[in-house]
Amino acid sequence: MPHTPEPDDEGLDPVPPPHLVFYVEQALLGALLLDPHRVDEASGIGPDSFSTAAHAAIYRAITSLPRPDVAEHAKNTRWLDRVLAAAREQARGLPPSYLHTLVQVCPWPRHAPAYARMVEAEHARRRLQAAAERLVHTVHDVSLTHPVQTVLTEADALTKVVDDIAHRFPPRAGALPRANTSAPPATPNTVEAVEEEKILLATATAYPSDIASVRWLLPDDLILPLHAGLWQCLTALDRRNEPVDPVTVLWEAQQRGLMEDASDPGDVLRMLAEPAASVEHWGERALQRSLLATAEHTARRIEAYAGDRANTPFQLVVGARRALADVTSVRVRWRHSTKATPPLQRRLEATTRARPPTTRAPLADRSTRATR
Template sequence: MSHSPDPDEDDLSTIPAPHPVFHAEQALLGALLLDPRLLGDVPGISADAFSTAAHASLFAAISALPPPDPAEHAKSAAWLNQVLAAAREEARGLSASYLHTLIQVCPWPRHAPAYARMVEAEHARRQLRAAADRLVQTVHDASLPEPVQAVLAEADALTVTVGDIATRFPPRAGILPRTPVPPPDAAADPAEAVEEEQLLLATATARPADIESVRWLLAEDFTQPLHAGLWQCLTTLVRRHEPVDPVTVLWEAQQRGLLHTGSEPGDVLRLLAEPAGSVEHWGRRALTRSLLATVDHAGRRIAAYADDPMTTPFQLVAGARRSLADLGAIRTRWQHATGHSLPQTVRAARAGPAARRAPTVSPPARPVAAGRTP
């Protein structure tokens, strides 16, 4: 006869298995409870590195209480009782039996530094994931009065987080994450983007002399391949000092194969024949949209790296820095377009921990082989 579960019966099958770092935390805490002197072998780790409130409270209590006499600790549970009492002020569910469980599950107390490194690595992963999430959420927050400034502030915060992680896990040359990169997200309002890009192209065709003032705008900033190709046609004609009008742009588009993708000549002529506003205005709009899309893609890419358990902390740093470098290029162009400068504190954060330290005499750097990431 089949068993009918009681509504009040716990269904243990629905409880997810703990992550490997949970066992590393247990092993580390067990080692410290067995031999509190090992705390000196795990410098740099703090209570917020632990994944549960109970573990964080226990580590905080162990760190705050004076270590017991080793001989006395071997005979008495007095210090363990003090740790439990202090930890229960923040985690009421802790019990003496759990402390004994921690001691029992610790394989080798002398491996405490290795356990601490595992805990620290997973903490770095959570930090990076949280910073990337905040960045992506800011990109999509339609309530912000200054969206670009808010997004760049979050990008700076993410840069600082990556720099802090790099001090603990310096990236190794040539080691990048193997996590598949998520595809770029679709534009929030594709119809608006298409309309504004068409106005930009038409206005630039009518006033080609103004194209020189938006040299910071690139074909990659357009959302439509045809629009990107037409912008290249316009900039090429201007650079050659050739006549610019809808017909000459159409001819250049034919030479570049843009009309082989289903675009009709009449449609292109009509697109280029309705100018409005200024080239600089529409150019800034296109660049801003491109910057936000780049930030969104960088944030989601870094989040994907952090979500991949096979990505090491060294790869996380290398991959995040590569993503932020892609963002840095378009950010520089946006600053040229708008006149905004990069704060000195952000420059220092981008430069990394070595640039913020006092200069020291060091031997000449070895040359980096071609194709390798320094």
């Protein structure tokens, strides 16, 4: 097999050796050059399935040219010359000796279907990795006018790639990907997110009757543990139909152990006393951040799976589908949030300063709640 030459210049890093699939592609192309009639047996691949432009050009030439007569092909190299000429139209630097190298390194031409399946599997891995990378890039694209819709569209494109791989490589029961792949945490705009979460909590405290309209917002959607815990306190008080104001929320937080991290009760009280706009508006903002963070985390998990060449296509399908289920879950809640209030009304609420904070008496709302 051809080796990778070392660079002549001192101080340069050595060229990394080709991946295993490079040699698999060589074996497949050598088999097809020796016996062109085996092209029909090497199904499921195309020129874009190969890892190098030269291999893609050779495969395109092999499959596009008329197949030679078997007896004639065994006597001379005329068909190989035509393949070389056609391949050079796409890969001009292709040396004439390379086709002979391919023929020499092929162990058994009759194994062409097995080689083709290996090439197809590696191509599936590259496709999955590229789709996941596009999703990460889309999440971080600050120029998008409608980031959520665009990210969800890219997530759908990633799902289609997974479905296509599953069609070619049906997943097997229990074929989980290797578990030592960990995705890095998402990195949202922490300063902006923290400030908006504070306003969300204060506004929900001032207008507890609006908490029921944002049931689609979960504690995990908030980035700070303290904020997530305070949201749990608010929803718990609302669910129990108890009075909601900064003091009752803080007391509930203490009962849940949230104040054991040395949080200053005075700071929390001041934070809960500064509402603005509407609960729906800030809740939707928090959910949007959660959706984008979930999409990025999912994409990076799939990137990690696809980056591990020990994972088979069967394992990649199972792992990718499990990861994409997280996006589906938050997408459902996003649809509920955007359908709950008409867009025009949400815009008006977002630009209107909230009224002075009010508290809710438990008996005043109990009869109303019973009719919901």
